[in-house]
Amino acid sequence: MFVSIALPVLTFFFILVVALVKPERKGLAATTAVILNAAISSWAAIKVLAGNPFDGSFYGGIVFENIAVQLDGLSAWFILLTNFTAITAILYGAQYLQHHHSHPANLSLHYSSYLLNHFALLGLYFIQHSLAFLFLWEVMALSSFILVIFEHGRMENLKAGINYFIQSHISIVFLTLGFIWVYASTGSFEFSVIRDYCLSTGKEAGLLLFLVFFMGFGIKAGFVPFHTWLPHAHPAAPSHVSGMMSGVLIKAGIYGILRMLLFMPENHLVMGYFILIISVITGVYGVLLATIQHNIKKLLAYHSIENIGIIGIGIGIGTLGNGLHNPFLTFAGYAGALLHTLNHSLFKSLLFFTAGTVNTVTHTLTIDRMGGLIKKMPHTAVLFLVAALAICGLPPFNGFISEFLIYSGLFNAIGSGQSASIMILAVIGLALIGGLALMCFTKAFGIIFLGTNRAENQPVIREAGPAMLFPKYLIVILIVAIGLLPQLFIGFLQNPVGLFTNIPVSPEVTNLTGLMNKISLSATALILLTFLLLLIRKAVSRKFAPVYGPTWGCGYQTESPKLQYTASSFVNPYARLIKPWVGMSHRNEAIADIIPRPLHTETHFFDKIESHLVDWPVRNLKAFLGKFKFLQNGSVQFYVLYGVVFIAISIAIPLIINAIQYLSQMIKQL
Amino acid sequence: MMMRVLSILLILLTSFFFTGIIVRTKSIFSGRKGPGIMQPMKDIFRSLRKGSVYSETTSFIFQLAPTIYMATLLMAILFIPFGNQKGVLSFNGDFVLFAYLLALGKFFMVIASLDTGSSFEGMGASREALYSMLVEPAFFILMGSFALLTGYTSFAGIFGALHFGSYISYGLGILASFVFITIALIENSRMPVDDPKTHLELTMIHEVMILDNSGYDLGLVLYGTNLKFAMYGAIIANFFLTPGYEWYFSVPIYITVQVGFAVIVGTIESFSARFRMNHNPQFIFMFTSISLLIFLGILLGTGKIS
Numbered sequence: 018m019f020v021s022i023a024l025p026v027l028t029f030f031f032i033l034v035v036a037l038v039k040p041e042r043k044g045l046a047a048t049t050a051v052i053l054n055a056a057i058s059s060w061a062a063i064k065v066l067a068g069n070p071f072d073g074s075f076y077g078g079i080v081f082e083n084i085a086v087q088l089d090g091l092s093a094w095f096i097l098l099t100n101f102t103a104i105t106a107i108l109y110g111a112q113y114l115q116h117h118h119s120h121p122a123n124l125s126l127h128y129s130s131y132l133l134n135h136f137a138l139l140g141l142y143f144i145q146h147s148l149a150f151l152f153l154w155e156v157m158a159l160s161s162f163i164l165v166i167f168e169h170g171r172m173e174n175l176k177a178g179i180n181y182f183i184q185s186h187i188s189i190v191f192l193t194l195g196f197i198w199v200y201a202s203t204g205s206f207e208f209s210v211i212r213d214y215c216l217s218t219g220k221e222a223g224l225l226l227f228l229v230f231f232m233g234f235g236i237k238a239g240f241v242p243f244h245t246w247l248p249h250a251h252p253a254a255p256s257h258v259s260g261m262m263s264g265v266l267i268k269a270g271i272y273g274i275l276r277m278l279l280f281m282p283e284n285h286l287v288m289g290y291f292i293l294i295i296s297v298i299t300g301v302y303g304v305l306l307a308t309i310q311h312n313i314k315k316l317l318a319y320h321s322i323e324n325i326g327i328i329g330i331g332i333g334i335g336t337l338g339n340g341l342h343n344p345f346l347t348f349a350g351y352a353g354a355l356l357h358t359l360n361h362s363l364f365k366s367l368l369f370f371t372a373g374t375v376n377t378v379t380h381t382l383t384i385d386r387m388g389g390l391i392k393k394m395p396h397t398a399v400l401f402l403v404a405a406l407a408i409c410g411l412p413p414f415n416g417f418i419s420e421f422l423i424y425s426g427l428f429n430a431i432g433s434g435q436s437a438s439i440m441i442l443a444v445i446g447l448a449l450i451g452g453l454a455l456m457c458f459t460k461a462f463g464i465i466f467l468g469t470n471r472a473e474n475q476p477v478i479r480e481a482g483p484a485m486l487f488p489k490y491l492i493v494i495l496i497v498a499i500g501l502l503p504q505l506f507i508g509f510l511q512n513p514v515g516l517f518t519n520i521p522v523s524p525e526v527t528n529l530t531g532l533m534n535k536i537s538l539s540a541t542a543l544i545l546l547t548f549l550l551l552l553i554r555k556a557v558s559r560k561f562a563p564v565y566g567p568t569w570g571c572g573y574q575t576e577s578p579k580l581q582y583t584a585s586s587f588v589n590p591y592a593r594l595i596k597p598w599v600g601m602s603h604r605n606e607a608i609a610d611i612i613p614r615p616l617h618t619e620t621h622f623f624d625k626i627e628s629h630l631v632d633w634p635v636r637n638l639k640a641f642l643g644k645f646k647f648l649q650n651g652s653v654q655f656y657v658l659y660g661v662v663f664i665a666i667s668i669a670i671p672l673i674i675n676a677i678q679y680l681s682q683m684i685k686q687l
Numbered sequence: 688m689m690m691r692v693l694s695i696l697l698i699l700l701t702s703f704f705f706t707g708i709i710v711r712t713k714s715i716f717s718g719r720k721g722p723g724i725m726q727p728m729k730d731i732f733r734s735l736r737k738g739s740v741y742s743e744t745t746s747f748i749f750q751l752a753p754t755i756y757m758a759t760l761l762m763a764i765l766f767i768p769f770g771n772q773k774g775v776l777s778f779n780g781d782f783v784l785f786a787y788l789l790a791l792g793k794f795f796m797v798i799a800s801l802d803t804g805s806s807f808e809g810m811g812a813s814r815e816a817l818y819s820m821l822v823e824p825a826f827f828i829l830m831g832s833f834a835l836l837t838g839y840t841s842f843a844g845i846f847g848a849l850h851f852g853s854y855i856s857y858g859l860g861i862l863a864s865f866v867f868i869t870i871a872l873i874e875n876s877r878m879p880v881d882d883p884k885t886h887l888e889l890t891m892i893h894e895v896m897i898l899d900n901s902g903y904d905l906g907l908v909l910y911g912t913n914l915k916f917a918m919y920g921a922i923i924a925n926f927f928l929t930p931g932y933e934w935y936f937s938v939p940i941y942i943t944v945q946v947g948f949a950v951i952v953g954t955i956e957s958f959s960a961r962f963r964m965n966h967n968p969q970f971i972f973m974f975t976s977i978s979l980l981i982f983l984g985i986l987l988g989t990g991k992i993s
Binding site: 420 | 735736737738739740741742743744745746748751754755757758759761762765776778779780783784786787788790791793794797798801802803804805806807808809810812813814816817819820821822823824826827828830831834835837838839840898899902903904964965968982986989
């Protein structure tokens with residue numbers, strides 16, 4: 018109860034503070050507000066995870082009436098992961114925005130939207146009332162739109178922002194449809210009536226309702242084919258916002274799907290297959306396109322889609338586990354999905370923050386113009402490397418743990434012969450995702466940080482200050498902690514995952530704690546072994562003074578940064594392989610004269626789904642609507658005429674209907 | 688515990704003479720006298736005792752990578768069982784960790800070669816990343832197939848439960864061995880995917896990645912190849928070991944399989960030419976589909992289709 022009053026009061030108070038203080042202090046004020054909000058909500062969440070569910074309601078005025086507020090394990094988990102990224106993002110963002118102090122109004126707007134966004138996200142996890150939920154969802158969408166268009170001076174940022182704005186409202190349309198559907202049948206806005214409605218109505222209607230919700234939440238989460246806003250919005254937003262959006266905002270969609278699944282007592286098998294298949298497609302498609310991106314933030318955005326796919330695979334097999342009555346599958350699936358949600362929020366925000374730091378020194382997002390940053394920015398390089406290893410799902414970092422849980426679930430199902438043919442599909446998908454992610458991040462890390470700089474005008478490169486590195490190291494600590502001590506985090510997951518299982522399930526029951534102990538042992542052993550080998554290496558090579566020379570050029574003597582492999586050349590064999598599945602535009606200038614001039618050739622990859630599903634209909638709609646342009650001719654007389662015609666029609670239609678009724682009655686009487 | 692360590696000892700032992708046997712086979716087929724079986728190992732020891740030359744372009748990543756590569760390989764062999772004996776580490780889904788450990792090593796080798804800023808090494812890195820990405824699903828499908836067949840989800844469980852005597856499991860063992868041999872050939876960049884003895888950097892995969900490695904680091908990378916071969920050999924041998932019998936029966940079978948594997952690799956290298964680079968993905972897809980066939984076969988055979 019205290020929480021539901023404290024959060025809005027604090028938020029609005031600090032929005033005022035942010036607006037009033039000097040530009041240099043705005044960041045500090047916003048940070049304080051985020052930390053206070055996070056502390057209060059985390060305190061409530063931790064109490065819930067410890068076993069004290071929180072239930073209540075408050076009067077929301079004449080519109081909302083009684084708003085039910087409830088905290089269970091699922092909400093608590095999402096609140097905690099949202100808070101962590103919200104804090105690290107604002108700590109980093111306050112530093113990142115330092116050179117924008119000359120625009121105090123823009124800065125105030127930005128920080129206020131950030132606070133509102135954080136507040137709306139937290140609220141979403143508390144509220145159990147569909148109207149209030151929609152209201153907060155809208156607040157979240159609007160505030161994040163303002164966050165995205167922070168650098169609105171540039172046209173492409175504004176365009177990306179509007180694209181995001183429209184798509185998030187399509188999401189709201191679907192959600193509204195779903196909630197109104199339930200309201201129309203039950204007369205209540207409470208979430209809990211969804212379950213009653215699903216039980217009372219037929220299976221088919223329940224499934225359709227789920228699909229409507231999945232569409233709505235899926236747009237926010239970025240499931241293929243609803244992912245098209247992500248690769249535009251992330252590069253446009255400032256880096257801390259990209260990290261926040263990719264880390265926690267799209268997870269609101271995942272939360273929504275999970276929350277709705279809790280209210281769906283039937284159709285587990287069908288829903289499970291549906292989520293699993295769409296998630297495999299999402300994951301593979303996301304990473305397929307990520308690998309060929311050369312804009313670092315766009316690349317990361319496509320990786321968010323991939324990771325949503327992985328989370329979805331977890332949710333899918335969890336739901337299937339309920340349908341197949343396999344408690345291990347349920348636990349491994351949901352635990353994997355929830356843990357991956359946390360993991361992704363960690364390494365993806367870290368990747369975006371480091372990408373932001375790189376962007377501020379190189380002034381470009383194109384990785385083909387970078388290189389050799391590791392020598393001047395060792396901290397940033399190591400941070401990026403850790404995040405890259407984690408996102409590839411490599412041990413001993415956190416990404417491996419959640420992917421391992423999902424793999425365990427899949428292989429367990431295969432081992433017990435339950436829908437093995439679908440499961441192996443998911444296994445192939447996950448394996449492909451892993452391999453492609455490895456390729457993509459060796460490319461990203463290798464081209465950005467290693468070798469020598471490829472830029473024509475060598476930028477001045479210096480390491481970010483400690484204030485900027487501090488939040489990133491905070492994230493790394495958690496990444497390593499989850500990787501090395503997964504048994505601890507599996508324990509935390511017991512409560513949220515327990516909501517999904519029909520029968521009480523604990524990690525002990527499914528033997529997962531023992532498994533995680535062994536993983537933890539292996540990870541520690543790997544690190545110790547590496548240190549041991551490094552010691553041996555040091556002892557052996559002590560006898561020799563290291564000799565330095567130029568890179569072996571295979572006989573070629575003239576070194577040049579231009580000779581290095583670029584990101585495009587690195588993925589070239591791969592790009593040729595996947596050409597049939599992604600769109601590629603290729604522009605070649607023909608050789609014209611006897612003595613040819615310098616020629617240019619351009620190759621761009623584009624998202625085929627986007628061009629078919631978004632661009633094509635929009636183009637046609639524009640062409641169709643363009644035919645009615647003559648109506649909007651700008652002369653007032655015509656507009657008055659339209660008004661008169663409209664009034665005449667609205668009077669005439671009832672009259673005509675009456676006349677028809679009268680006539681038909683006459684005919685009947687005859 | 689004694690028996691658990693046996694597997695590691697055998698793998699390490701095999702790794703010492705594995706490439707030697709390959710080289711010897713090749714020399715016999717080509718009618719040369721050829722070097723002795725221990726020659727590759729002697730070369731490695733010579734490298735290990737030498738100092739290194741580092742490129743000025745490189746960073747600490749380049750010096751770290753071979754060690755991490757070796758560490759991942761040494762960790763990976765801890766998971767390999769020996770007949771009905773578990774590996775040192777064994778748990779459900781251990782082959783997932785096994786595959787991801789190898790991927791970790793590969794990640795570092797790839798970025799180390801990008802660290803030199805050489806276009807040749809970038810070329811090798813690109814190919815290595817691509818082919819290992821394509822190989823990954825085949826391994827998982829295969830392990831999935833055996834999980835489906837046996838109901839176990841760990842190396843030890845699967846190999847312990849593959850009961851021999853039925854023709855089907857022998858047939859499956861041979862098919863799976865074929866896939867594993869191909870995986871080993873690709874992972875170790877041997878013919879017909881890559882030619883370790885080629886003299887043109889443009890056509891190499893693995894060898895071109897390690898152009899700049901020298902001294903101790905080069906020795907580690909070269910030994911890594913041997914170890915990887917012995918590791919895959921050990922997995923293949925596990926298909927043919929006879930659980931239930933004592934070690935005096937298993938060890939000879941194991942050694943026979945390993946030697947046979949080395950001879951097969953040598954024979955392939957003697958009689959086949961390297962594929963054109965763009966044919967390699969097709970080749971990898973081919974045996975990915977073979978492993979899918981194995982899966983479908985088991986699915987039909989066990990009647991677990993649903």
